[in-house]
Amino acid sequence: MNFEVTSVQKELRALARKFVEKELIPILEEDEKAERFRPELIEKLGELGLTSIPLAEAYGGSGLGYLEYVVALEELAGGNMGYAISVSVTGLTQLILAEFGNEEQQKKYIPPLAQGKAIGAFSLSEAFSGSDAASLRTVAKKYSGKPGSSQPGDHYILNGTKLWCTQGDIAETLIVMARTGGPGPAGISAFIVEKGTPGFTLGKREKKMGIRTSHTMELVFQDMMIPAANLLSKEGDGFKIAMSALDSGRITIGAGAVGIAQSALRVAVNHAREREQFGKPISSFQGVSFLLADMATQLDAARFLVYRAAWLRDRQLPYRQEAAMAKLFATDMAMRVTTDAVQILGGSGYTEDFPVERYMREAKVLQIVEGTNQIQRMIIGRNLTESSSLWQ
């Protein structure tokens, strides 16, 4: 077991941190209030090679592993979670195309995404299907084209409404799950949808507790026509594609949780050192220092759970269980650590003068997205008791 940080990982972390300091910190206060996202910053991240870290070089990515990806995402999340989520979602789009797309789809859609010139989105949830993703209702009906006629070639018509799609308004390329068959997971297929397709309109933009720089959209499909060539893999594979994507996504959410908790802890420690009350720095009171000790310990435990899941994935070993554990633990940890950071900063921590209240508001969403922590427990519990593992 090697806990050493490689020079590539060190460089990536430094690169991401520099980006945060130069590009994110100066605009955050204003953008948080205005609930504004700047797509040009994704392009800048692309120029730095940070939008396609785990994507194979053959597709235009950096060809690095999830361990490297995680390190960069930690730093981005510690700057602003909205941008960390944006990178991880656009990254997810690239990975789905790389793993399940055919050559034409990959050639057409991956390069601009990898470079950060286009942004990707992933659309699974609907108003009536969050945790119960397999019960989604958006339908996709196939129609054959008539050769030699003015009718379009083979195509699908999609009807339905999707919810909570990160950057669904800005993304050029969206992966959308819709029902082509009967009920349940086996009836779901995955499609590549382009921005501006006729019949695709935007519904409401969510007003959220946190990650306000990230746009969370309702998508409306009304007789939206997409070419049959935009079906990913084959009909009925959609659920499998979504679940596989989520396994990877969980590692990135864990990374985000570690990043935001790290920033919160840093602010809390610095404050505890400097703030004096009763004639001494408040760090000299056990009520404060013990809080910090627990925060730091939990943070490191979460960090290594995330790193382990990334390490397994990088070696193509099974990692579903470990990714679920990492996501569950890291996000619960981030909620506690950011809450305690507000507490340590006291009255000041409650005001917008300091970033800790934002970290706390942002941490909450991580316990919900990419599979609520309740779903993570279902997965872990089932894996323990049902599969043939060393626990038997």
Added chain:
Amino acid sequence: MWFFSDEHRLLSETVREFSKKELAPRIEKLDYEEGFNREAFGQLGRLGLLGITVDEADGGAGGDAVGATIVMEEMAAVDASTTLSYLAHSILCVNQISTNGNSEQKRKFLPKLISGEWIGGMGMSEPDAGSDALGMKTKAVRQEQDYVLSGTKTWITNGPVGDLFYCYAKTGEGRKDISSFIVERGTPGFSTGKKFSKMGMKASPTGELVFAQCKLKGENRVGEEGGSVKMMMRNLDLERITISGISLGIARSAIEVATRYSQERKAFGKPIGAFQQIQERLAEATAWYEACRCITYDAAKMWDLGLLKGRDASTLAAKAKLQAAQMATQVSLDAIQILGGYGYTREFPVERYMRDAKLIEIGAGTNEILRVIIARAMLGSEVVDG
């Protein structure tokens, strides 16, 4: 609670109706825009609630700590921000004048505060004196019969909108040489400074009070010179009991919303309440809420019966607030979790409940200070303070 009188129950219904009618329609927007429900104060005045602990002889409602806590719980279940401003006005300002002021001060200042024409606040905390309240630096230098105040108070509820503030300042070099003063807006040398943007309680304006050679007449001093520490601590005890009512109100609403949602929202073919993880969260939440409700109203009742004095009062009040504040934060976080994605949007009130709840763990004595107070009572000052 089983010991509520008929008056208490009537009060509870009255405030519940008022909150539903006057506060509920406005709070979402006020929270988003960081506004303030000024009209509510006039309405509360007409309901006779602004002088809730003031003797009827002085124009108040002649109410008790139990009644005040009931008002806090019912109002906070709908709008915790306005309740916080109400608490600063009625408990931290009005109650202090009524308890410690002389008849001239009561005659001069109480009527308009009780009618709602004036809004009151209290000035204790400073940038360098939060938990270390006795470390405050605002000075009141005696000049014959008058005083000249200089210094800054911070995190003052109603600071930006208040007409009158009950302020504490040092009239000597020692930690306990503190006196109380009534300061009116418009007094030369007194101004209100920056307004804070906060995580929650956004519709309760919080700001700084700035004293720059502010001259106050001796008649504005409340109580003996240098004799305020006891009055200050006594008021903190009552504040801790009543502010726990705010935590109770927030938690109650969070539990109600989460319970209803668990009955209606379906996933995997059933209401999500059919899943034990959801049941666990709700059960733990309501059990802890009930426990906090009991200790809070027990503390209020003992206060009213005169059974709680000095250190015992401080300790029980501290225990109640320590638990209730943490409970409300955890319960509202869990309510968001139960509502999932929807709980994270501003379409539902649970995210606001969490943002509001967190403040109670900090204001009126942080969890950490309350633990020290309780430990001191158990172990003795020689051990704890060395």
